Amino acid sequence: MTPREARVLVVEDDDDTRDAITLALQSDGYRVHGEREAVGANRAAMALHPDLVVIDVRLGDGPDGFGLARALRTTTDTPLLFLSAAGSLENRLAGFSVGGDDYLTKPFAMEELLSRVRALLRRAGRRSATVWEIDDLVVDEAGHRVSRGGVEIDLTPTEFALLLAFCRRPGRVLSKGQLLNEVWGADWYSPNVVEVRISDLRRKLEALGPRLIQTVRGVGYVLRP
Structure with a gap:
């Protein structure tokens, strides 16, 4: 798989939290750089030119997250996610007043963080991947086109969204609940909906080659060459 990755800078002084966010973002197809404090993060931003910065408001040493945002806003319009x-209204408004683009209250579900990152990159015209290549399958995210062996495949919007969910997490098994959240925006739909749509997607892909979307019994589905 060959994605063109967006760069995300994560500024979080808690090592466990930073590592968890980093792993989730990397699994979603991003290049990630982590920093513990504002001064190092500001230097990293100037060197790396990230496409998005995730900032914890309360940093242990030196300026807090709002101070870092003020410094970043003097040199870049990169989207900032606090x-x-x-989570009070006063705190959220303070974040927006220093140049923040979104504000997520702890504790949060990692899927929500990933969803907000995608939305911010989309609004900024930056994408985690434009073209994905899996064996002879080519998925053009921006152009909303799919082909296999050079033959174009006509997918419904739901089928295309399902395929993208797998492309963004190469080799990662996705549960029905994760797919419901990402593609349908809710997990209260019947899991049978996922089974039916996966079956439809497989039928179209397998008309032109061997199976790519594998079932991991009792866990979910994975896209493997």
Whole structure:
């Protein structure tokens, strides 16, 4: 698989939280750089030119997340996503007033973080991947086109969204609940909906080659060459 990756800078002083966010973002197809404090993060932003910065508001040493945002806003319009345990209206407005683009309150579900990252990159005209190549399958995310062996495949919007969910997480098994959240935006639909749509997608892909979407019994589905 060959994605063109977006770069995300994660600024979080708690090592476990930073590592968890980094792993989730990497699994979603991003290149990730982590920093513990504002001064190092500002230097990293100037060197790396990230497509998005995730900032914890309360940083242990030196300036806090709002101070870092003010510094970044003097040199870049990169989207900024704040993370904070303080979710009051006053705190959220403070984040937006210093140049933040979104504000996520701790604790949060990692899928929600990933969804907000995707939305911010989409609004900014930046994407985690434009073209994915899996064996002879080519998925053009921006152009909304899919082909296999040079033959174009006509997918419904739901089938295309399902395929993208797999492309963004190469080799990762996705549960029915994860697919329901990402593609349908809710997990209260019947899991049978996923089974039916996966079957439809497989039928179209397998008309032109061997199976790519594998079933992992009792866990979910994975896209493997």
